[in-house]
Every structure is written in structure tokens, then in C-alpha cells.
Amino acid sequence: MKSLLSVPPVPFPLLTMVFVAALAACAQGPPAIDGAGTITIAGATLIDGTGAPPVEDAVVIVRGDRIERAGSRQDVPVPEGGEVIDATGKFLIPGLVDLHNHYRDGLEQWSWALQLHAGVLTVRSLGSDHGQTPAMIAEAWAGNVAAPRIFTAGVGFSHPEGFPPGKLGPATEEEAREMVRDLAAQKVDLIKMWVDTFLDTRPKIEPGIRAAIVDEAAQHGIPVSAHVFFEDDVWQLVDAGVRSFVHGVRDGEVDDEFVAMAQENGLTFAPALGQAKTFWWVAENPELLDDEEFRAGIQPPLLERLLDAENRAAMLASETTAKRRVAFDYMAKFIRRMNEAGVVITLGSDSGAGNIAYGWGTHHELEALVEDAGLTPLKALAAAGAAAAAELTDDPDFGSVAEGMAADLVLLTADPLADIRNTRRIDRVMQAGLWLERGLPEFPQPAE
Numbered sequence: 388m389k390s391l392l393s394v395p396p397v398p399f400p401l402l403t404m405v406f407v408a409a410l411a412a413c414a415q416g417p418p419a420i421d422g423a424g425t426i427t428i429a430g431a432t433l434i435d436g437t438g439a440p441p442v443e444d445a446v447v448i449v450r451g452d453r454i455e456r457a458g459s460r461q462d463v464p465v466p467e468g469g470e471v472i473d474a475t476g477k478f479l480i481p482g483l484v485d486l487h488n489h490y491r492d493g494l495e496q497w498s499w500a501l502q503l504h505a506g507v508l509t510v511r512s513l514g515s516d517h518g519q520t521p522a523m524i525a526e527a528w529a530g531n532v533a534a535p536r537i538f539t540a541g542v543g544f545s546h547p548e549g550f551p552p553g554k555l556g557p558a559t560e561e562e563a564r565e566m567v568r569d570l571a572a573q574k575v576d577l578i579k580m581w582v583d584t585f586l587d588t589r590p591k592i593e594p595g596i597r598a599a600i601v602d603e604a605a606q607h608g609i610p611v612s613a614h615v616f617f618e619d620d621v622w623q624l625v626d627a628g629v630r631s632f633v634h635g636v637r638d639g640e641v642d643d644e645f646v647a648m649a650q651e652n653g654l655t656f657a658p659a660l661g662q663a664k665t666f667w668w669v670a671e672n673p674e675l676l677d678d679e680e681f682r683a684g685i686q687p688p689l690l691e692r693l694l695d696a697e698n699r700a701a702m703l704a705s706e707t708t709a710k711r712r713v714a715f716d717y718m719a720k721f722i723r724r725m726n727e728a729g730v731v732i733t734l735g736s737d738s739g740a741g742n743i744a745y746g747w748g749t750h751h752e753l754e755a756l757v758e759d760a761g762l763t764p765l766k767a768l769a770a771a772g773a774a775a776a777a778e779l780t781d782d783p784d785f786g787s788v789a790e791g792m793a794a795d796l797v798l799l800t801a802d803p804l805a806d807i808r809n810t811r812r813i814d815r816v817m818q819a820g821l822w823l824e825r826g827l828p829e830f831p832q833p834a835e
């Protein structure tokens with residue numbers, strides 16, 4: 388009572404003035420910010436990357452390398468001063484996040500230029516950093532090389548005689564732990580493990596070794612992501628502590644018990660459906676060979692083989708392709724089921740593997756998530772947006788368009804929600820507040 392009485396009474400006329408002022412503010416919307424030094428993208432339909440419904444006639448204000456405000460024109464008035472881009476009739480999405488890439492020693496800058504061109508602004512390098520690649524990633528972080536934001540697993544683990552060749556293949560649990568400690572000293576963002584027989588051609592990394600890797604990684608606070616094929620391995624890896632998977636179950640259909648386990652443990656899957664189709668996709672769609680962005684992102688020797696019609700026919704006829712189609716059908720069904728059960732699906736294209744062109748591959752995977760796994764285009768964009776970003780770091784400042792986030796934006800000339808393939812209809816790309824000069828790079832000539 389005492390405290391209430393101690394508050395001086397507000398004079399009636401002042402209350403009225405406050406009320407009137409509040410009404411006026413409602414009618415005019417919030418006050419505009421000072422626009423000096425800003426870039427404002429006004430009038431586009433905003434798809435913010437979180438899976439939230441699109442916002443028509445949106446205004447996104449960029450200051451420096453950050454998004455200062457984003458929302459509908461009613462909530463975010465166009466500021467006075469600064470640069471204003473009229474984006475009426477266009478569509479704005481966050482810079483794409485791709486969780487599954489392999490870069491080749493000496494081809495890093497070429498790969499990254501292709502990805503920047505395609506609006507892929509955050510990537511995860513998944514276990515193939517050999518030769519100069521780690522040094523190039525450091526150069527990219529230092530701002531000396533044009534590149535997306537790069538997270539990396541360094542070099543990944545497999546069985547000593549496993550696939551791919553040249554990976555870390557510890558013979559004992561203690562050796563495995565030592566290798567994890569080395570990776571921790573290199574400050575990798577995660578540990579990668581291949582757990583697969585590669586169509587019964589290679590031995591799988593031993594379960595005891597896997598568990599030692601995951602345990603040692605946990606002691607250093609490093610997450611583990613596993614390439615999987617078989618359902619049994621997912622169970623074992625989850626038991627060991629793995630939550631993040633690339634590809635998916637491809638040896639049969641999972642039951643309700645598996646679905647419940649995936650939900651309870653918060654598993655995530657980045658399927659690389661586009662990569663799985665690669666063994667027949669080009670042969671069945673040879674018009675792709677006329678697609679500039681596809682051609683530019685494939686290494687010339689591989690492109691030569693694809694251009695050879697006899698070789699394409701052999702790809703379609705091969706027994707291995709037949710096996711891969713069966714595995715693909717299982718995986719597509721698996722990802723569809725996980726998505727329907729609310730398990731998080733993320734985008735990982737496996738760019739750099741096989742016929743997956745950098746840049747193009749990310750868009751190809753978006754299409755596959757919709758066409759083959761039944762995600763809505765809105766959800767596919769979240770798989771390449773906030774969902775993927777959340778897997779890279781605890782409190783991401785990229786992967787969605789909102790106040791305070793990095794100004795990584797892709798402006799499209801056609802609606803990706805009407806047709807997911809419209810993500811390739813790029814008008815411009817902004818990285819950290821700067822419009823990029825886009826263009827397809829030439830394949831690098833070998834050093835003298």
C-alpha cells in the first residue's frame with residue numbers, strides 16, 4: 388500500500404496526451420531509423436529460412452555486415468537516406484547453408500567461387516581436407532580468399548582398408564583417441580566418420596573404434612557426424628552418442644521403434660539425395676550437359692566422360708547402378724518418413740563427390756528434398772537455412788533473415804515456393820552486406 392501511495396498521481400491531461408501519442412504511433416507505424424549508410428531491399432517477398440510463412444512486401448535493412456531490421460513494410464518502414472533497392476516482384480532468401488562438401492587440394496578457390504555464384508554462403512567440409520586445403524580454409528577465414536563461411540571436419544575416419552582411401556584409419560581405440568586429440572588441436576568444428584561397406588566392397592570401421600572416437604570427441608566438446616547406410620549402424624552410433632547423420636538408412640524400411648528413437652534423440656539427417664541419383668541422373672537427363680552452371684562445376688576429365696554417350700549408356704546398364712537405385716528408393720522413403728515424423732532434415736549436397744557440381748549441387752539437392760522426399764519448398768529452404776545453421780553452431784548468426792543476423796542474402800527473380808527450382812533464378816547475392824560480383828570461374832590450369 389505504502390509504495391502505491393508514494394507514486395505521485397499522474398495529472399489527467401498528461402495521461403490523455405500519452406494515449407493520443409500512442410494512437411498516432413499506431414496509425415503511422417514505428418518511427419523510421421536513420422538510413423545513412425544502409426542498404427534497404429524493399430518490396431520483395433521474404434522467405435526467412437526458418438520455415439515461417441513468407442512475408443509479402445517486406446523491407447530488409449542492412450547496415451555494415453548485419454541485418455538491422457527485417458519485416459513487413461508496416462512494421463519496418465523504409466528509412467530516409469541510404470540506398471534503397473526496389474525488389475518488387477522478387478523473392479528474398481537467406482544465403483544457402485550446405486552441410487556436405489568435399490574440396491580438392493588445389494581446387495578450393497574454384498569450388499568456392501562456384502558456390503558464391505550460386506548463393507551458397509555457408510558450407511561444411513566433410514572430411515577431405517588434404518594438402519593445402521586446411522591452409523586455404525584459414526586464408527578464407529582471414530578474408531584473403533573469396534569463399535563461403537567454412538566449417539570443417541578436417542580429415543575424417545574410416546576403416547584402415549575402408550572407403551574413401553587416405554582417411555584416418557586407426558587400428559586400436561587408443562590410436563583413435565590420439566587422432567581425435569590431434570584434430571581437436573587443429574580446432575576442427577566436428578569429426579566425420581564413414582560407416583559403410585560401399586556396396587559390399589570395403590570393410591566398415593569397427594564399432595569399438597567408433598565408440599572411442601565419439602567418446603574422445605565428446606571430451607573435447609566436438610560433435611560427430613556419421614555417413615551411414617545400414618540401420619543397425621545408426622542404432623549403434625546413437626548409443627555411442629552420435630546425433631548428426633549424412634545420407635540415411637538405405638538397407639530397408641525402418642519401423643515405428645526407429646522413428647520414436649530418432650525423435651527422442653533429436654537426430655538430424657542430411658541425405659544427399661541428389662548425389663545418390665548422380666549415377667543415372669545425367670544419363671537420364673542429358674540436357675543437363677548444356678547447362679552452363681552444371682558444366683562449369685564439374686572437373687573437366689569427369690565432364691569428358693559424361694559427354695560420352697556410350698559411357699552414359701554404360702552408367703544406366705551397370706549392375707552397380709541397379710543396386711544404387713534400390714538403395715536410393717529406401718533412402719528417399721526413409722527421409723520422407725523422418726520428415727513426416729518431425730525429425731530434422733538438413734541440406735547436404737555432397738558437392739565435390741562424383742558428378743555433383745559445386746553450387747549447382749546445392750540447388751539440385753533442394754529440388755531432390757522436395758521431389759523425392761516430400762518436403763514442402765518452404766521446409767526445404769529451412770533445411771538449407773536455420774535447420775542447417777543450428778547444426779553448425781549453438782547460436783548461429785546466419786541461415787535466416789532477421790534482426791542481428793549476418794547480411795547474407797539471395798534475391799531471386801521467381802518464386803521458390805511455387806517451384807523450388809526457382810532458387811536458381813538468382814538476381815543478386817549479398818555476402819556480409821556486400822553485393823557479390825557473380826560469375827562462373829574457369830577451371831584452374833595446373834601449376835607450372
Ligand SMILES: [Zn+2]
Pocket residue numbers: 487488489513737740
Ligand atoms: Zn560425402
